[in-house]
Every structure is written in C-alpha cells, then in structure tokens.
Amino acid sequence: MGDALHPTVVAFLAAAEAGDVDRLEELIDWPTSGVARFVASLRELPERRRPELARQGLAEMFALAAGSGPDRPLGSLAMRLTEDPMAVRLDRSGVEALIQAARPGPLPAAIPDDIAQAVDRLRRRIDTIEEAYRLSAGKRKEAGLGVLSGANHLTLVRRFPAHPAGRAVTTRLSR
Numbered sequence: 001m002g003d004a005l006h007p008t009v010v011a012f013l014a015a016a017e018a019g020d021v022d023r024l025e026e027l028i029d030w031p032t033s034g035v036a037r038f039v040a041s042l043r044e045l046p047e048r049r050r051p052e053l054a055r056q057g058l059a060e061m062f063a064l065a066a067g068s069g070p071d072r073p074l075g076s077l078a079m080r081l082t083e084d085p086m087a088v089r090l091d092r093s094g095v096e097a098l099i100q101a102a103r104p105g106p107l108p109a110a111i112p113d114d115i116a117q118a119v120d121r122l123r124r125r126i127d128t129i130e131e132a133y134r135l136s137a138g139k140r141k142e143a144g145l146g147v148l149s150g151a152n153h154l155t156l157v158r159r160f161p162a163h164p165a166g167r168a169v170t171t172r173l174s175r
Helices: 005-016 020-026 030-043 049-064 076-081 092-102 114-125
Strands: 085-089 129-137 140-148 156-157
Touching: 005 030, 005 129, 005 140, 005 156, 020 049, 030 049, 030 092, 030 114, 030 156, 049 085, 049 114, 076 129, 076 140, 085 156, 092 129, 092 140, 114 140
Parallel strands: none
Antiparallel strands: 085 129, 129 140, 140 156
C-alpha cells in the first residue's frame, strides 16, 4: 500500500482546501456513489410506478456523471470540506466495510431487466475499490472515499459507519 495517498485523493483534498466545488464534483463517480441510496429509495415507491421512476432515477445518476445533472450534488458537505480537510487510509477491513456500505441492497419487485443489469454493473464496479479513506473536515468525520480500480474517480459514501481500523497517511495539506 505504501505511505503515499492515492493521487486522486490528493487532488480531492486539494480541491476541498481550495474550495473548488466543481473539481470536487468532477472527482466523484456519481453512479457508484448513489446506487445504494437509489435502490433503497425504489423500495419506498408504489410497485406500479417503479419501472418509470427507476428509469428516471438511473438517468439522473448518470447525468451527474456526465456533468449535466442538478447543480451542487455535494451540497453542504462541500462547504464543510473546506474546513481543514484530511483523509485517513483504512486497512483492508476498512476497504471491505466501505465496499459493503456502497453496495446496493437487493432490488425490489417490478424493476425492468435493463435497470437490474445497470445496477449489477455498478455493484461489480464498487467491488473493484482498491483503497478506502475516512474523510474528515476539522473534527468531524464526514464520509468514506473509495478509489475505484483503474479509474481517476472516487466513490463517496456519505454515511460511512465508524470504523476503528486505519492509519493516518497524511495530516493536512498546507495552505
């Protein structure tokens, strides 16, 4: 693993420190970051509306990845990240915990095959996460970041459960 942070994580921290929300959002892989929430939300929909709303929701997730989705998907998290951003690399059990937190649960009934296949492709992509980090700002533990294999993008897990394992690989970027 080495002691150096992954270059994409370094770029993310630098963008956070600079307050460059556009760059922060470019570094996030939105489909892998949102698929677990997307699948969970499908369970709450009336079964007869699921096919239509599933297509709409999946299209919106991929629009974010293409840079054409709603403005500021990071929301208030982006502003908090400007406050002394830091990443702590997690050990292998931390990587597994982040993968589990990012993976979508089972799909509910009435989901079309093409949507199920797209979700399965995202699940397999999440399984390629090679490194995981606990992201914090100031004294707050904000999220988990996963480095996808062969990509220059990060999977963001907003409500990443506390994980005691990990070791500090860097402190803070200097201003």
